[in-house]
Amino acid sequence: MGEKYQALVARLSEIRNVDRARAILSWDQQVNMPRGGAKARAAQLSTLSRIGHDMLISDETRHLLQDAEKETEDAAYDSVEGSMIRVTKRDVHQATCVPTQLVADITEAEALGHQVWAEARANNNFAAFEPALQRILDLKRQEADFLGFVEHPYDAFLDQYEPGMTASRVKRLFDAHKSELVELVVAVSAHSDRANDAVVRQSYPIDKQRAFGLKMVSNYGYDFERGRQDEAVHPFCITFAQGDVRITTRFTENYLNPALFGTMHEAGHAMYEQGVAPELEGTPLSRGTSLGVHESQSRLWENVVGRSRNFWSWAYPQLQDTFPDQLKAVDLETFYRSINRIAPSYIRVEADEATYNLHIMVRFELEMALVTGALAVHDLPKAWNERFESYLGIVPPTDKEGVLQDIHWSSGLIGYFPTYAVGNMLAAQYYRQALAAHPTIPDEIGQGKFDTLREWMRINIYQHGRKFTADELTQRITGEPVECGYFVDYLKAKYTDIYGL
C-alpha cells in the first residue's frame, strides 16, 4: 500500500469514527435515553451528521482521493485498494451531487412529514398527511434529477439502497412471481385448517423468551463478545465496530413469534456485520453491501433456517423444556405449522413468508406511480385498497391498517421497500448455492450445527463487506443476477408439504 492510499484510508477512518459515534448516539436514543434528553440529542446527532458530511466532501478528502487513485491505478478490480477507491468515489459523489439547500429542505420536510404522519396514523386521517407527502414527493423528484438516472427517476432512489438495481428490473422480478404467490395464497386458503397459531399465542414469560432467543442466535454464531441485545420499540441491528454489533428486539408476552423470530432476523444482520474481513475494519468497506443482501441474511436465519422443520426438530425439545406449561402437550408438527401459518393480513411487518412480497409489490407499484405523478397523492388510499384486494384478497378496514401503516414515505424513504423483497429472493438463491456446495447443511441444522452454513456465507458474502455491489456478489456466487424462481420454488415445496396441496 502506497503512502497516499494510506493517507486516504486514515482520513476515511476518521470520517467513519464520526459516523459510528452518530450510530452510538442513535442506539442510545432508542434504547436508553430518558425523555428529557430528546431535544439535545437531536442537536448532537445533527452536529455529528454535519461534521461527517463536511469531512467527506472536503477538499482534503477529495485531494487524498485523487492522489490515492493515481497511486493505485494498477490495483485489481477486486482488490481492497481498487474497491476502496471505487466505493469512496461513489460515496463522495452521492454526498455532493445534491445541492446543500435541497438536502436541508428534504431533511426538514421529512422531520415534519414524520410528525404529521404519526398523528395522521393515530387519527386514521390520511387527508392530514396529504400535503406533507406531496411536499416530500416534490422534493424527492428534484433530488432524483441531481442524483441522476437513465430510465426512470425511481432508479435514482433504488440506487441508494441497492446500487445497480433499477425499477424495470424490480418490475420484471415482481411480475415474474406475483401471480404464483397469489395462487399459492389462494391454494393455501382452501386448507387453512391445517395450521393455526393458537399455540404461539399463549402467555410466554418475557425473561424466558429472552434467554431462549439468545441461546438460539448464539448457536447460529452471533458472537456476544462482540455484540449484545437490548429492547427497543422498533427492532434493529446497528454496527459500532466489527467488535461491537448490537441488536434490539421487542417482547410480546402473549405472542412468541415477534421476539423469537425478530431476534433471529436481527442476528442474521449482525452476523453479516461481524463477518466482514478484519482488514476492512474502520473503512467505508466494512459493512453490508446493500439493503437487499443484508435482508437476505436476516431472512435466511429467520425463515429459511429458523422456520424450517429441521431446525425445530433440534430446537423444539429445548423450547418445550423452557415452556413446559405451554408446549408439553403440543407435538412438533403442530408447533412447526403454527409458526408457518399463511394467511393474508393487513400489516406488512406481521406478514408471513408467502404473502410478504405481495405487500411489497403493492407499495412498489404505488411508489412508481407517485414519483411520475401518474397517481395523485389524494387518490392513494383508494389505489392502495384496490391493489391490496387484488393481490391479497382483503381490503384494509381503515387507512391505519392500510396506506398509513409504514413510516417509510413520511421519512422520504422512497425506493426502500423493494429491498425487502430482494432480500427474500436472495435468501433462497444463496441458500440453494450453499446447499449445492454442502448438501449436508439441512442435516446439520437438524443437529443444531450452523457452522457450515454460516462459514459459507462468511466466505462468500460477509467477508467482502462493500467491496462488490449486490449484483457483482450475486453473479460471483450464483453465476446469475438476483432471480425470483428459487424463492418461489422454496415456498412451493415448503407449503405444499405443510398444507398438503
Add this chain to the structure above:
Amino acid sequence: MGEKYQALVARLSEIRNVDRARAILSWDQQVNMPRGGAKARAAQLSTLSRIGHDMLISDETRHLLQDAEKETEDAAYDSVEGSMIRVTKRDVHQATCVPTQLVADITEAEALGHQVWAEARANNNFAAFEPALQRILDLKRQEADFLGFVEHPYDAFLDQYEPGMTASRVKRLFDAHKSELVELVVAVSAHSDRANDAVVRQSYPIDKQRAFGLKMVSNYGYDFERGRQDEAVHPFCITFAQGDVRITTRFTENYLNPALFGTMHEAGHAMYEQGVAPELEGTPLSRGTSLGVHESQSRLWENVVGRSRNFWSWAYPQLQDTFPDQLKAVDLETFYRSINRIAPSYIRVEADEATYNLHIMVRFELEMALVTGALAVHDLPKAWNERFESYLGIVPPTDKEGVLQDIHWSSGLIGYFPTYAVGNMLAAQYYRQALAAHPTIPDEIGQGKFDTLREWMRINIYQHGRKFTADELTQRITGEPVECGYFVDYLKAKYTDIYGL
C-alpha cells in the same frame, strides 16, 4: 444579545455537542460495551476529542470570540454574556497554551502509565510503576510551565480542576484541621465499641438495594425523567444534556453501604447538573463550576443528609420494610451508628467522613514533593507509609493497599485529590448557610422533605453553572472563601454525640 455574541454561542454549542457525544461514547464504554468494541471505541473517542479540540482552538472560534467580546464589552460581570466570554477565553487559553506535541506525549504517557499501573497494582510491584510515573511527572512539570503559575507549579494543575485554588491555600486549609481530625480519630478509637458495621454487612438482595436507592434519590429530587441509573465498575455521574444526566453505581450483595451511599453521592452530582439554569443549556456554562463545588453536592447528599439521624428517622422504617429479615430486630440508633462508624482504613474510597480528608492530605503532601522533585519517585512508598502512619495510625501492609491504590497519578491527574477535601469542607460550609436561611431544614429532612434544601442549593449554586468560579460562588453565598472550620465543627458535633466523647 447581539448578532456576534449569538454567532459565538452557536459555535460553542456545536463544540459542546461534540464533547457531549464523546461523553455518551464514554458512558456506553463503561456501562454496555461488549469486550470486542474496545479498540474501535478508543479510536472513536480519540477522533471526537481531536475534532472538539480543533473546533475550540480554530481561527473561526477565536474570531467569533474577539468579535463577541467587543460587542458585549459593557455586559455586567455576573451577566450570562459577560460570563460566557470570560469562561470561553479561559477555555480557549487552556486548550492552546500547551504545545500539541506535549499534549500528545502526555496522552501517550498516561495511556501507558494506566496500563503499567494496573499491572503493578495487581502484582503489588511499585518498582514496575516507577519509570512510568517518573515520565508522567517529568511531562506534567513541563506542562505546568506552559499552563503558567505564580507561586508553585502545583498551582497550574490545581487551577484546572479548582480554578483559583493554589497549593499554599490548600496547605493552609489542611494544616488548619489536620491535627483536629487526628485527635478526633484517636478519641473515637477509645470508644470504638459504640459503633460497628455488622448490620450493614449482611446479605442484601441487589434488586431491593437498587429499588430502595432509587426511591431515596427520587425523594432528594433527582429527576428520572431527565436521568437514569445503570451499573458500572467505577461509579460516576455524567451529563449529556440538562435533560439527560445519568448516574452509575456498583452493587455489593454483602454490604449495604457502597450502592446506597454511592447512589446518594452520584445523585448529588446529578442534581447539580440538572439544576443549571435552562438558558445556559448547550453552552460551556452549563455544568458545575469546579470539582470541589461538585463534590460539595455529592458529599452533602451522601453524608450531611444521607448519614444524618434526621434522615434515617424518616427512612429507616422504609429500609426495615424493604429488608425485614436483616433489620426488623435492629433499632434505629444501632443502624445509625453502623453507617457512621469511624475507623482508620487503608483505602480512600472506603474511608469514613472523619478520616477521609487525612487520606487526601497524605496524597497532597506527597504530590507537592514529587512535583518539585523534593521527593524521588523511588522513595514514594516509604514516604507514603510514614505519612500514613503519622496521620491515621496504621501502616498499609502492602503497596496495593497503599501508594498503588489510586488510578489518579497513573492517569496524569496530579492536583485532583485536594478537590475531594474541598468538597467536604464546602458541603459543611454551604449547609450551615442553608440552615441559617431555613432553620427548619433538619426537621423537614426528618419528614422526608428535601425541597427547601435542594431549592436553596439550586438557587445559590446549581443555576449559575460555570458563571462564577468556586471562590466567587462561595464568597457570594457565605461571605468568605472555603474554610475548614465548619467541616470540623460538623464532625465534632456529630461524632461527639455518636461516640459519647
